Amino acid sequence: MIVLTGGGTGGHLNIVKCLLESAVKKNLDCIYIGSENGQDKAWFANEERFKTKYFLSSTGVVNQSKLKKLKALKHILKLSFKCQKIFKEHSIKAVISVGGYSAAPASFGAIFAGIPLFIHEQNSKSGSLNSFLKPFSKSFFSAFEKEVIPYPVGEDFFTLARERKELKTIIFLGGSQGAKFINNLAIKLAPMLKEKGVKIIHQCGREDYELCEKAYKELNINVDLFAFHNDLASKMEEADLAISRAGASTLFELCANTLPTIFIPYPYAAKNHQFFNAKFLQDRALCQIFTQEQCQNEMTFLNSIFTMNLKYISQKLQGITQKNGADLMLERVLNSL
Known part of the structure; x- marks a missing residue:
């Protein structure tokens, strides 16, 4: 039995979800250890494929005062x-951390x-x-290191991939928690996109859903708007x-789906990692990157939307990642035990 x-x-x-799905295929029993805070419980509290789950009172250490950091580190210790007791109780052979x-x-x-201990680093930094x-x-393990392991991505993103040739529909993606900047940008661009006959799909996050819904109604624009979608x-x-933030999971899901993207990295991400995630594709001429400041120039941004070589990028994205990232990770883990 292993721990995720x-x-x-x-x-x-x-990534946890992808590893769990791979483990189930291999008849490998897993338990999950996460936090009471964040999104962990929302994702896995009812996930029956884990043998058992533990949600601990863990909290972050980054961006805390020295005193709070010391208290948090003492609590982690x-x-x-407690985790060592869990390991002993379940005869755990390995722990895989996704960060x-x-x-x-x-x-x-x-x-x-x-x-x-096996670690998966999702970001370029x-x-x-x-x-x-x-x-x-x-x-x-990292998709950005010299010795590459493909990033674990759900098979459905590969299965539903297709070549893009003509701009008919744009999807705005703010990540699992939404992004106010991208939400505001989508609403600002909506009238011009409607004028060009472009349909809008918008993942706005739960917090801003009602505000976005109201804004689109006032504009009299029909949008496929949702807070979160399974x-x-x-x-x-x-x-x-796609117009998207540049979290690593989203980036590789877009690659798997061969969907050309303009990335607007979250400027306050630790070590500016979202910019460097997107730069991985930009260095291969397979995306465009705009800072939030650059997005203020609407005409330049719109020009980029309508002049991207969708067919070329869509074709080239096919070679960026592959289906079996989670399977390869688990095989490496099991072979090294």
Whole structure:
């Protein structure tokens, strides 16, 4: 039996989901250790394919005062001892961390207990926890490293991939929690896109759903608006172009779906990792990147929307990632035990 740990946001949790699906195919039993905070419980509290789940009172350490950091670290240490008891109870053979603050207790617990720790880093710039734990890990997986493991992406994104040729539909993606800037941009551009006959799909997040719904009604524009969708691949399939944040999970889902994208990286992401995630594609001439400031020039932004070589980018995106990222990760883990 193995432990899958980590989360906090949809990007981390998507990887847990992919690894769980791969483990089920291999008849490999898993337990999940996450946090009471963040999105962990919303994703997995009712997930019956885990043998059991533990949601601990873990919290983040980054951007805290020195005193709060010390208190948080002391609490993580306490929780790591609790995790060691969990490992012993379930005869755990390995711990796979996908990062995020909710991965800290089980990751430290694995090190203290002498259980092999495997880490997946989702971003081009490693997070603080993963950077610290990397020297203590048995293996470190990343789609951005020299020794590449394909990023774990749900099979439906590959299955619903298609070549884009003509701009008929745009999808705005703000990530699992939505993004106010992208929401406001979508509403601002909506009249001009409607004038050009372009349909809009908009993932706005739960917090801004009512505001966005009201704004589109006032504009008298019919939009496929949703807060969150369990079948995002089908929404991507409808689109010919995406305007999106650049979280790693979203980026590789877009690649798997061969959907050309204009990325607007979240400017306050740790180590500016969203910019460097998108730069991975920009360096291959397979996306465009706009800062939030650059988006203020509406004519330049609109020109980019309507002049992207959709067919070329869509074709080339097919070679960026592959289906079996989670399977390869688990095979590496099992072969090294």
